Amino acid sequence: MSAGQTASEKLYRLLPSADATLLRPEFLVLLETRSRAVLIEATRRVLGRVRLEIAEGRHTQESVLGFVGVIAEAVAREVGRILSSTLVPVLNATGVILHTNLGRAPLSDEAIQAIVAIASGYSNLEFDLATGSRGRRDRHAEPMLLRALSSILGGPVEKFGESWGVVVVNNCAAATFLALNSLAEGGEVLVSRGELVEIGGGFRIPEILLKAGVVLREVGTTNRTRVEDYANALSGNTRMILRVHQSNFRMEGFTEKPDFAELIELGKRTAIPVFEDQGTGLMLCLDDLHLREEPSLVDSFRKAPDLIAASGDKLLGGPQCGLLLGRSDLMETIRTNPLLRALRVDKLTYAALEATLLSYVAQQEDDIPIIRMLRIPAEALRERCKLMRAALAVDLLETSVVPVHSVIGGGAAPGLKLASFALSLRHSSHTASDFLAILRRQTPPVIARMQNDCVLLDLRTVPPEQDGMLVRLLRAAAAGGSE
Numbered sequence: 001m002s003a004g005q006t007a008s009e010k011l012y013r014l015l016p017s018a019d020a021t022l023l024r025p026e027f028l029v030l031l032e033t034r035s036r037a038v039l040i041e042a043t044r045r046v047l048g049r050v051r052l053e054i055a056e057g058r059h060t061q062e063s064v065l066g067f068v069g070v071i072a073e074a075v076a077r078e079v080g081r082i083l084s085s086t087l088v089p090v091l092n093a094t095g096v097i098l099h100t101n102l103g104r105a106p107l108s109d110e111a112i113q114a115i116v117a118i119a120s121g122y123s124n125l126e127f128d129l130a131t132g133s134r135g136r137r138d139r140h141a142e143p144m145l146l147r148a149l150s151s152i153l154g155g156p157v158e159k160f161g162e163s164w165g166v167v168v169v170n171n172c173a174a175a176t177f178l179a180l181n182s183l184a185e186g187g188e189v190l191v192s193r194g195e196l197v198e199i200g201g202g203f204r205i206p207e208i209l210l211k212a213g214v215v216l217r218e219v220g221t222t223n224r225t226r227v228e229d230y231a232n233a234l235s236g237n238t239r240m241i242l243r244v245h246q247s248n249f250r251m252e253g254f255t256e257k258p259d260f261a262e263l264i265e266l267g268k269r270t271a272i273p274v275f276e277d278q279g280t281g282l283m284l285c286l287d288d289l290h291l292r293e294e295p296s297l298v299d300s301f302r303k304a305p306d307l308i309a310a311s312g313d314k315l316l317g318g319p320q321c322g323l324l325l326g327r328s329d330l331m332e333t334i335r336t337n338p339l340l341r342a343l344r345v346d347k348l349t350y351a352a353l354e355a356t357l358l359s360y361v362a363q364q365e366d367d368i369p370i371i372r373m374l375r376i377p378a379e380a381l382r383e384r385c386k387l388m389r390a391a392l393a394v395d396l397l398e399t400s401v402v403p404v405h406s407v408i409g410g411g412a413a414p415g416l417k418l419a420s421f422a423l424s425l426r427h428s429s430h431t432a433s434d435f436l437a438i439l440r441r442q443t444p445p446v447i448a449r450m451q452n453d454c455v456l457l458d459l460r461t462v463p464p465e466q467d468g469m470l471v472r473l474l475r476a477a478a479a480g481g482s483e
């Protein structure tokens with residue numbers, strides 16, 4: 001024990017102090033380009049790691065001296081780590097198309113170009129070009145959304161969207177909150193017991209109602225709610241009927257909920273606004289994918305409740321935002337709520353949203369990455385997996401191509417599974433979970449999943465042009481390093 005201690009003490013003494021390290025000639029260049037504070041921090045971290053290694057008995061006099069000889073390189077790498085963003089791009093090989101933890105929908109090239117154009121200069125965000133005076137931010141995207149929805153329904157805006165208005169906020173949770181607070185604060189809102197759901201990320205309908213200052217009036221039962229249940233619960237205090245799309249789970253068996261049209265009819269008869277939290281923002285009827293049963297935003301728009309809320313970055317495939325669309329008079333009340341100022345979106349969101357909606361208007365929805373991903377046939381994925389497997393050819397990896405299911409994720413279409421293929425990998429000396437961790441340390445990190453002690457890479461969510469990069473990253477990971 002004491003002999004060991006003496007040995008490591010000798011090794012510690014071979015290490016320079018952080019201050020002395022910076023005096024070494026090879027640091028002159030680094031000192032010119034980086035602040036001294038960052039260099040000191042990086043040097044302390046590097047030295048700290050070596051001290052730890054010495055304490056663990058992993059060093060000899062030779063290896064410590066060797067390290068000191070190249071300390072500038074280690075410090076430069078550490079500076080790179082210290083100064084790197086916390087937010088970085090990753091390769092999503094999970095097959096989960098709307099992975100909430102991985103940023104949901106990737107944007108189309110058109111949306112990205114629109115962001116660049118607006119971000120790199122000034123814009124008419126709140127400026128009326130016709131009059132040269134102050135304009136309204138909350139009017140952007142309104143015509144494009146109504147045009148997109150109307151054209152999908154096969155008619156001009158005048159036919160479907162004339163009496164509608166649109167407000168864009170930070171996300172669908174904000175849209176729901178703002179609508180409730182603007183139109184029902186201090187009053188009662190009717191919600192079916194089967195729809196008092198948690199969407200994920202702490203978004204619970206009863207809590208949102210409470211925070212919005214409205215009183216929740218539960219109607220029906222968990223599994224069955226009829227239109228009479230709503231009718232019987234109406235009172236002088238009722239301000240709104242809320243319908244929440246059960247986006248992330250399915251109820252089966254002895255269940256009943258009123259036809260949406262009947263509920264809208266009840267609202268019209270009693271002059272109580274019917275508000276639907278639609279959620280997904282699905283703009284298409286994806287028959288080919290058996291998404292026909294998935295309620296779409298277009299469908300809601302056609303049925304014309306008084307108000308609808310949807311997400312911008314779920315099945316619509318645009319930027320993170322919440323769309324609130326509804327009867328013009330209700331939208332005017334919403335626009336006067338001071339909370340809109342706190343929930344409003346920035347110019348980059350409008351830019352990306354309008355460009356995404358334009359793809360629907362132009363019937364070019366395959367420009368939208370998530371729509372492309374949804375539509376890739378399983379066979380095409382099998383071919384890419386095979387090519388990747390052949391290109392990989394690394395002794396340390398046992399590979400095969402296996403059938404899997406991709407899912408939509410993001411709390412949408414929970415029952416839907418898309419037939420897909422994955423590249424399955426088994427490393428000769430790492431467990432699957434160790435290999436997953438090594439993949440996460442690559443640049444960019446590769447996020448995959450694990451099944452039966454194999455790592456699975458589902459290529460549905462990997463853009464085909466990144467297959468080559470993925471092969472390089474897999475090779476680097478197999479060799480145990482990082483690219």
Ligand SMILES: *Cc1c(COP(=O)(O)O)cnc(C)c1O
Nearest residue numbers: 171172173245247277278279311
């Ligand atoms: C996803 C979802 C939300 C929350 O949407 P965000 O844009 O993530 O805030 C709200 N309601 C429903 C029905 C949803 O599916």
